[in-house]
Amino acid sequence: MSLAAGIVGLPNVGKSTIFNAITAAGAESANYPFCTIDPNVGVVDVPDARLQVLHHFVKTQRVIPAAVKVVDIAGLVKGASQGEGLGNKFLGNVKETDAILHVVRCFDDPDIIHVHGKVDPRADIEVIELELALADIETLNRAHERVSKKARSGDKDSIAERDTYAKAIELLEAGTMLRLVEWTEREREALRPLFLITIKPVLYVANVAADDIGKETELVAAVRAHAEATGAGVVALSGDIEGEIAGLEPEERAEFMADLGIEESGLERLAHGTYDLLGLQTYFTAGEKEIRAWTVKRGTKAPAAAGVIHTDFERLFIRAEVYSVDDMQKYESEAAIKAAGKLRVEGRDYTMREGDVCHFLIGK
Numbered sequence: 583m584s585l586a587a588g589i590v591g592l593p594n595v596g597k598s599t600i601f602n603a604i605t606a607a608g609a610e611s612a613n614y615p616f617c618t619i620d621p622n623v624g625v626v627d628v629p630d631a632r633l634q635v636l637h638h639f640v641k642t643q644r645v646i647p648a649a650v651k652v653v654d655i656a657g658l659v660k661g662a663s664q665g666e667g668l669g670n671k672f673l674g675n676v677k678e679t680d681a682i683l684h685v686v687r688c689f690d691d692p693d694i695i696h697v698h699g700k701v702d703p704r705a706d707i708e709v710i711e712l713e714l715a716l717a718d719i720e721t722l723n724r725a726h727e728r729v730s731k732k733a734r735s736g737d738k739d740s741i742a743e744r745d746t747y748a749k750a751i752e753l754l755e756a757g758t759m760l761r762l763v764e765w766t767e768r769e770r771e772a773l774r775p776l777f778l779i780t781i782k783p784v785l786y787v788a789n790v791a792a793d794d795i796g797k798e799t800e801l802v803a804a805v806r807a808h809a810e811a812t813g814a815g816v817v818a819l820s821g822d823i824e825g826e827i828a829g830l831e832p833e834e835r836a837e838f839m840a841d842l843g844i845e846e847s848g849l850e851r852l853a854h855g856t857y858d859l860l861g862l863q864t865y866f867t868a869g870e871k872e873i874r875a876w877t878v879k880r881g882t883k884a885p886a887a888a889g890v891i892h893t894d895f896e897r898l899f900i901r902a903e904v905y906s907v908d909d910m911q912k913y914e915s916e917a918a919i920k921a922a923g924k925l926r927v928e929g930r931d932y933t934m935r936e937g938d939v940c941h942f943l944i945g946k
């Protein structure tokens with residue numbers, strides 16, 4: 583599974599600045615070369631220091647990090663659904679993503695025009711969420727119309743779908759983002775093919791001035807309060823500075839970041855923020871051919887985790903041999919880990935833990 587996130591926000595809030603910074607900061611993922619065709623789509627490796635630890639002790643041909651796909655679109659303005667500004671058609675480009683990165687301007691700079699003339703995160707968020715809601719309502723109305731005819735002829739599935747769409751429209755019209763609703767599995771199934779935007783988890787990205795890095799300014803606090811009240815995540819960073827960081831050589835980069843008190847790059851923080859938001863975790867495989875990071879949902883059992891490597895592996899799973907990256911750091915080889923009795927043998931019921939390193943034994 584490769585993770586995808588779409589960037590939304592008002593015009594001029596720093597979306598492209600942040601997109602450029604994260605795509606320059608991460609090595610372009612070698613696994614997804616086709617994505618470079620579109621300048622607004624970037625696929626970058628998710629930085630993970632644990633891969634280096636494993637690589638230090640395990641001889642291998644290649645190291646394959648997890649990848650994240652990021653999509654940058656033009657800013658939305660009030661009335662975009664009615665064609666204002668550039669309209670909202672490019673929202674289609676963020677439909678097939680797992681999460682929304684909603685960039686909110688938290689820097690005050692008289693030289694950079696704010697479309698409402700005033701930096702006000704709460705008001706800005708409301709404008710964008712209204713436009714996202716209107717786009718979803720349009721999609722839902724079309725779907726509603728489509729199934730209504732079949733529903734009228736008594737088709738049970740169509741009736742259930744129609745009612746789900748009607749419920750979603752009603753909620754959006756009352757101002758409720760669909761991500762806040764506890765949908766039944768059946769409702770989710772009806773909504774899934776519509777690729778609605780407001781049902782996706784949101785990570786607010788508070789874009790702060792260089793001078794405000796690490797500070798909980800009033801503007802950042804406003805975004806955080808809204809995020810906490812609406813089950814969203816939040817990451818504060820300075821787009822301009824992230825761009826500078828991304829342009830530096832690795833050694834200079836570390837020094838520059840240390841001077842500013844930045845521990846992780848924007849890319850790392852956005853990747854972690856998105857993983858947390860989506861309830862994802864990482865496990866590794868480490869062998870002669872490759873060392874690789876894999877992404878699974880928290881709580882995934884070993885057979886399903888093996889299934890991420892190859893669909894058949896879930897069915898054919900026999901057992902897993904598991905150790906942790908910490909074990910490797912401590913014992914320095916798999917043989918030593920085994921000799922110390924730390925190589926665990928786990929069966930079908932094993933729940934994967936963050937940072938497990940696994941060998942899966944697969945049947946035929």
Ligand SMILES: Nc1ncnc2c1ncn2[C@@H]1O[C@H](COP(=O)(O)OP(=O)(O)OP(=O)(O)O)[C@@H](O)[C@H]1O
Nearest residue numbers: 593594595596597598599656657689790820821822
């Ligand atoms: N943290 C920041 N502090 C100061 N200036 C910033 C910051 N982030 C971005 N900017 C500046 O804001 C301006 C607008 O940025 P950018 O082009 O990234 O906006 P955008 O959201 O992509 O706009 P659009 O919707 O028009 O594509 C640029 O001049 C950029 O350098």
Ligand SMILES: [Mg+2]
Nearest residue numbers: 597598655656
């Ligand atoms: Mg832009």
